[in-house]
Amino acid sequence: MKANALGRQVEVLLPTAVAHGFDYSVPDGMELSAGDIVTVPFGRSESLGVVWGAGKAQIAASKMKPVAICHEQFAPLPETMRAFIDWAAWYNCAPKGSMLKMVLPVAEIAKEGRIQFEPPPDNAMQLAPLSPAQQQAADTLAEGLSKGFSVTLLDGVTGSGKTEVYFDTIARALAADPASQVLVMLPEIALSVQSLERFTRRFGYAPVIWNSDITPARKRVGWQAIASGQARVVIGARSALFLPYTKLSLLVVDEEHDTSYKQEDGVIYHARDMAVARARFEKFPVVLASATPSLESYFNARQGRYKEVTLPARHGDAVLPDIELLDMRKPIVEKSAFVSQPLRAALAAAIAKGQQGMLFLNRRGYAPLMLCRTCGHRFQCPDCSAWLVLHKSKNKPAGLPALSASHGEGQETVAGDNNKHRLECHHCGHREPVPKACPACAAEDSLHACGPGVERLLEEVHEFLPQARVAVMASDSMDTSSNLSETIADMTEGKIDLLIGTQMIAKGHHFAGLTVVGVVDADLGLAGGDLRAAEHTYQLLHQISGRAGREQLRGKVYLQSFLPEHPVMKALLSGDRDAFMQAEMEARERAEMPPLGRLAAIIVDGAKEEQVSQVARQLAAAAASEQKLHVLGPAPAPLYMLRGKFRQRLLVKAGKSINLPDYMRSWVGSVACPSSVRVRIDIDPHSFL
Template structure:
């Protein structure tokens, strides 16, 4: 196991050894690594590294990293989640002999100061971090890598809104250096840039060492119904039993934190909501509290209903990962299970320790949210069960199908990554949905082409432009008034259409009332200029906040 080492602040960080280890690569990996390495010190280029899950994309871009380090240049690697850092650090240290400099929100002020100084002085050869690492003062940056480039986590929604992936491309272009965008499920925006000739593409079509891709099957929950009050279908339970008997490991995936998404009074049906937001409180039974996932408000479960004052108790409606863990304990009492979610583990170190225990086979069943889908390699993990494959398909998000495909494809990719074949079971009430059919048939490119055609016909990104306006304030009437004024002043030029104003889906967030307007424009329109002119037409009071979100990812 890797142990943290205290380094005095006055010592520079250790330099990675690009020649320390020469990894065993497949022919495809070697060719892709050589192609990326040839781009170092050759000016700006953008390359999509497109490889199936388990194809060894990290080892490929490590070849380019090694070339940049040998040339004395600095390297920045952006990861979408802080929780991914421990696993990535282990792989980097095994390849280069030392830990890189880290940059993320879990660092102490002293650590941030030391990292910032080492980067600014050019003593940090490689920096790995979250999206804010993009703005660090590198004096000699020679390569940028954006790992899992499709991840929505690269989009900052609060404060200054920006997409770190797109800003990384801008920084690479300004610095005349190469950038690598790596993913097994590239975003439609990146695919469109490849098709337009703005980005190159390097493909890794096969898993490393000849491992087979997992077999994916849909379980029709209308036919294979779980027991009342349960969430695991009979076919999934039987597959889990066979996997455990074979001494292999299981992942159960449900992208919903907590015990249940909704808590209501058993007498009158009153739903427990957040006092600061138009959102329901989520029960977190392990922590013994209710929590708002929008503002963080917490409360104890009340002894009586706030509406009818009944003391007959509350009902938990629907499953979260904690409820699935409870069912696993009931169904497989002898199995060793672990729960991984952003609110059950205290920081990257705890995530790293849990993942180590899974790799060392101290865990039989890993139950988790999207954290289980991200780049982990467990050789003995052969079964993935998706509790609710339909979950992400609900709502009006234009990227709902794309995102659901991406996360289900990624979590499916955890199965069968070594010599043991993998199997993925998707519990669904709509097995004929295009996303589910694409996953079962293994036809990613046809799905992407169909999704792209739908967007192109609708003039939606990446073939059109969107920009959001979020108007918020403590005074509901004033918020509505300003939103209406903005609606009346909306641009009327060709190729531009404004929708709204309308209450946001979360009409109150952190005590502030919210209205949304959405500008839809042709690809050729200078959206930033249109937005500047539009906002200049309306005087905004100091108590009102207007957030401009170019190319929004969230419509809440």
């Protein structure tokens, strides 16, 4: 008989959108404890689930279905983990079962089968020698190990060797306890080919990889390795946070400021914040690493809530690159071109010396907008409030190199006939061919592509650097991760002279020959009035600048801007990040915005416009009038229509003393809502679209 067995009726939580568990009977001969992973009948099928506690429902024993299987090969979810799930569901105003879905992501995980994990050989580890500054940082981080919960902000300029520092901490955590596990979270696992290779090189074995793209079969192997404690180190995207580790002893959130840690679909949550919460429940240290910390973490460090470890200098001989602002209001750019003369000259000079260049523009496709020159008609998505983006490149068949590194093929791509061109919605994926004539006025040959996307830059580069080997890196040109690793390898080996890309090129990559980085539109992220626009633009531009001159060669960064006086541009030029952060913090304080105030959003959507606005109006009317709480809206969302649904938003500003999740839940619960309208709560919203 198992200890703490619960009796003959248990509550089982299922990984589906339910707020609480269902009661099941325990068949003779089976003993169940809280946390056990089970299979139960559900509807006409069966489902995995977790025993959440003793059953409470008043149901006749004959009507209650019995638990089918207890998966004894898996350790039960510990009490701390269950408490974390309960808390995360409460905090994010999400159904508890939806949280459990992230613990038990696919049914395959319970399937039996051999998983073989080679125990890592002890002598294979080859950590890089640390500089005195790095050693000091590593020693400070190590002090936090096995001392329970703590959060440390590892704040180091790009190229200062943050990764090597936390590798050292990981090695110490693993050595201190042979049962311990370490999780390293990264923003986008597909972008981390280099970091995985680096890990394998240092530790002598490959970590378990976890992201949403891996196959169910690989998920099963990875999940079982994690749940059995065989996986010592896991490198994963945000969803890796919720897996049933047997003994986490350290969690590293790398690039902690990255916006992709906020999940916007399904359960809305912030993985960095949830990582800190899980660490508090399970009492282990968290390291938040970044060269450009989020204002939230920066604020917590200033307040003394987080410890802070800084790495001020670039490692070795590398120095931070010079930054030059190119004022695009001046006549430095040719008509209908997007790359200015000084930037062209710098790229040409670098490539002539055998060095490499990079052009950054956070826009996929050829042109962000197409309009008719005769009547002004603009092409809009039929299902979204968004312009259609012109794409010219062909979709490359999978398995082939995704890019045209040769000049010849690039010419063919951009000069292809209109049939290959298409208009695409970047919100819902809607596609249509480019018509011969304007659909509004029937004028022929009147359609005009406005503004640049990365494909258009490629065309321009071929004109002013006809001999250069150029590649484009954007999510739609990299349809497989092997394409991506191939491009990164080509760039690393110097087979590419100039890499053009969206924010995929901004993160983490280390290219020794790269000396000139051009930001084509430094102002792009500042548009839109998002509360974090300046902060995110600063972080992104700083990150891109950090790609240049990472080794012996000195790097230079060119920012093309129409707003050279903007505080973000000034901060980048002067390199005075702390002054910028301080100014941002004061602005947020005046506006009572996060991290000094709290926000929550309500998003109402549905296919019937009138129903949606009616529910939104009712919500506004039902808002309890409380001091220190301010309800704004309803207002049509900036993306008023998305995938055929109409959207209204409300925003709540609240003081820190308010129990915001409870308030939001009871407020939303007080309004009757037809099933065709969906109301979602977003605590600490990052997107305001």
